Amino acid sequence: MTDTTSAQRGMDLITLGVAAGPAIRGPEHGIASAVVVDDAFYLVDFGIGCTRAANEAGLRGHRFRAGFITHLHSDHVIELPGFLLWNWGRPVHGFSTPVHIVGPGPDPEDGTRHLAGTDRLVASALDAFSYDIAIRVGDEDRPPLADLVRASEVAAPARGSAAAGEPFEVYADERITVTAVLVDHPPVHPALAYRIDSAYGSITFSGDTAESANLARLAEGTDVLVHEAVNLDFYRSRGFSPAFLAHQENSHTPPAGAGRVAKAAGARRLVLSHFAGPADAEYWRTEAASTYDGPIDVATSGARFSVATGPVVRAGS
Numbered sequence: 001m002t003d004t005t006s007a008q009r010g011m012d013l014i015t016l017g018v019a020a021g022p023a024i025r026g027p028e029h030g031i032a033s034a035v036v037v038d039d040a041f042y043l044v045d046f047g048i049g050c051t052r053a054a055n056e057a058g059l060r061g062h063r064f065r066a067g068f069i070t071h072l073h074s075d076h077v078i079e080l081p082g083f084l085l086w087n088w089g090r091p092v093h094g095f096s097t098p099v100h101i102v103g104p105g106p107d108p109e110d111g112t113r114h115l116a117g118t119d120r121l122v123a124s125a126l127d128a129f130s131y132d133i134a135i136r137v138g139d140e141d142r143p144p145l146a147d148l149v150r151a152s153e154v155a156a157p158a159r160g161s162a163a164a165g166e167p168f169e170v171y172a173d174e175r176i177t178v179t180a181v182l183v184d185h186p187p188v189h190p191a192l193a194y195r196i197d198s199a200y201g202s203i204t205f206s207g208d209t210a211e212s213a214n215l216a217r218l219a220e221g222t223d224v225l226v227h228e229a230v231n232l233d234f235y236r237s238r239g240f241s242p243a244f245l246a247h248q249e250n251s252h253t254p255p256a257g258a259g260r261v262a263k264a265a266g267a268r269r270l271v272l273s274h275f276a277g278p279a280d281a282e283y284w285r286t287e288a289a290s291t292y293d294g295p296i297d298v299a300t301s302g303a304r305f306s307v308a309t310g311p312v313v314r315a316g317s
């Protein structure tokens with residue numbers, strides 16, 4: 001028999017927020033994307049505005065399974081505490097079973113500074129709000145939050161090692177498998193791209209990176225490549241300092257570069273996001289189309305893209 005009991009089967013991408021930061025240069029939410037697989041959803045990055053954007057997209061916490069952090073720049077993680085605190089427990093239709101937060105550890109070559117990786121970021125956030133959390137556990141019959149949030153740090157290959165260019169698995173459950181690869185976002189290390197595969201297809205996220213051969217390898221044959229884009233002309237023409245301009249040039253990708261990566265990967269669709277430097281949609285699309293022949297979307301906050309839709313035929317069900 002065919003299982004048609006659920007109306008929502010398939011794999012969708014929702015670009016919850018598409019702006020780089022930490023600066024507000026327009027109306028779009030900060031960088032965050034949702035991947036919806038059947039009745040569950042996953043997030044890639046937690047930029048400013050993602051909590052409201054997820055809610056407006058109809059995503060409630062009880063359907064949240066895992067979040068993946070590309071790197072620890074604040075514009076990618078600033079709203080992780082807010083998202084967890086706003087989506088926890090039955091009073092808000094939140095999660096009441098464990099969820100996973102996967103992200104980079106601290107830079108192993110960072111010496112004696114003892115900077116925080118994903119584990120400490122999550123633990124510190126829960127500690128910072130421990131008063132609120134304890135009050136609500138007792139007062140609102142919510143489960144202890146710390147028991148439900150499982151942080152884990154990606155075991156990234158060492159810089160310059162033979163494995164540094166190879167994709168590696170970081171997460172799997174009954175719906176998805178997630179692989180990662182190191183990308184080039186100096187001086188940030190580790191900086192990761194993620195690929196999420198399901199029975200329906202795949203979506204690959206560049207994270208923040210200069211034009212990356214590793215990313216093209218990770219994204220080989222992917223259904224959708226979500227790639228960052230920078231408008232260098234904006235920064236060159238506005239009197240930013242040489243150091244700031246050098247960061248934009250060495251650590252991010254102009255849209256024509258995103259198109260080259262999509263072409264090298266054989267990606268079926270290119271979705272541009274994480275826009276740094278304002279420009280109109282036509283600028284982003286035209287530049288990317290100069291190097292990539294496939295369909296190109298200039299993402300906006302809340303836009304939805306279907307990778308595949310059901311219903312799924314389940315043998316024996």
Ligand SMILES: [Zn+2]
Binds near residue numbers: 071188208
């Ligand atoms: Zn970054």
